[in-house]
Amino acid sequence: MESVPVRCPACRRDHAYTTPVYPCPCGAPTAPPLLRGAPVTPITHRTWNDDWVTVRCRGCGRHDQWPQPELCCPCGAVLRIPVRPVAAPGRGGRSSSRPVRPSHIPLPRTAPAPRPPFRPLTIRTxxxxxxxxxxxxxxxxxxxxxxxxxxxxxxxxxxxxxxxxxxxxxxxxxxxxxxxxxxxxxxxxxxxxxxxxxxxxxxxxxxxxxxxxxxxxxxxxxxxxxxxxxxxxxxxxxxx
The missing domain is CATH 3.40.1350.10 (Trna Endonuclease; Chain: A, domain 1)
Structure with a gap:
């Protein structure tokens, strides 16, 4: 996994950011390529184009949309981590315009599991x-x-x-x-x-x-x- 140093421009706190790895549909681990040395950007307004980046799988060459790497600083700032741009796929390459969601998200089950009545805990703190x-x-x-x-x-x-x-x-x-x-x-x-x-x-x-x-x-x-x-x-x- 690739790791880069990140300094929050709001509080000047230093972080070591490790890029998340997601499974490509072919099964190969895939991660957005970080742009080392580029300044991070605080997120103050979101758009769809800014929330996703194009990533090329090194295993099969597939191009897909993955979540833009971000870091939540303890000071409250949300920082966008720059990534290296990926060239558009060639004529023989495969691409997808829809974001790929990680395969760990479970499908809902059809029958509810029997449960006893919930016994709550009174909240004072x-x-x-x-x-x-x-x-x-x-x-x-x-x-x-x-x-x-x-x-x-x-x-x-x-x-x-x-x-x-x-x-x-x-x-x-x-x-x-x-x-x-x-x-x-x-x-x-x-x-x-x-x-x-x-x-x-x-x-x-x-x-x-x-x-x-x-x-x-x-x-x-x-x-x-x-x-x-x-x-x-x-x-x-x-x-x-």
Whole structure:
């Protein structure tokens, strides 16, 4: 995996960014080629063209669209990592105009798994919110749910087999940037993701989560998560 040094222009913090590797349809590991030495750019406005880059598979020569490499700095800035441009495929090459999604995303099951009634945990602190979300993930059927002792720089609050989750206990609605950072972390780890929030979600955050198929839940102080989008409804229905 290729790694480059990155300095956040907002807080001047230094990072070592490692490009994520995704499977090409042919099975070969594929990653966007980073442009070493080029300055990173803070993301203040998103467009479809900026969110995807063309990547050529070294195994089969296929050209496809992959997520633009990004880094979420702990200061809150989201940084776009420059990549080397790829020449257009020749007459004999294959290309695809649609983005390739990693193959780890599971298909929904047709029959719900039987579950006992959920027993919530009353939320009094931010730590309680994370604990309530952990109980809910276990109730949904996720295995090996763990809660880090301290919140890492990635802001991932919970990990389980094939899943990462973020819990926003702030008093303002969860922002678009928070949803996208979770999505990028899930892509890098080749796992699914779930978001829990106490104050709900900004409209653009909900719209982005719907497009990325990220389940969104809101929690009240009783500690009972409620689905707020279709992916969350599907997860509640089918379980893990």
């Amino acid at each position: 931010a730590r309680d919110a994370v604990g309530a979300a952990a109980l809910y993930l276990k109730w949904l059927g996720y295995r090996d749910v763990v809660q880090p002792a301290g919140r890492p720089a990635s802001r991932i609050d919970l990990r389980a087999a094939g899943l990462i989750a973020q819990v926003d206990s702030a008093t303002r609605p969860t922002a678009l940037r928070d949803v996208e950072c979770l999505w990028l972390n899930a892509l890098s780890a080749s796992v699914s993701s779930v978001f829990f929030s106490l104050a709900g979600y900004a409209p653009e955050a909900r719209e982005r989560a719907d497009g990325l198929r990220i389940p969104l839940f809101v929690m009240d102080l009783t500690g009972t998560p409620q689905p707020v989008n279709s992916p969350a409804d599907e997860l509640l229905s089918t379980g893990a």
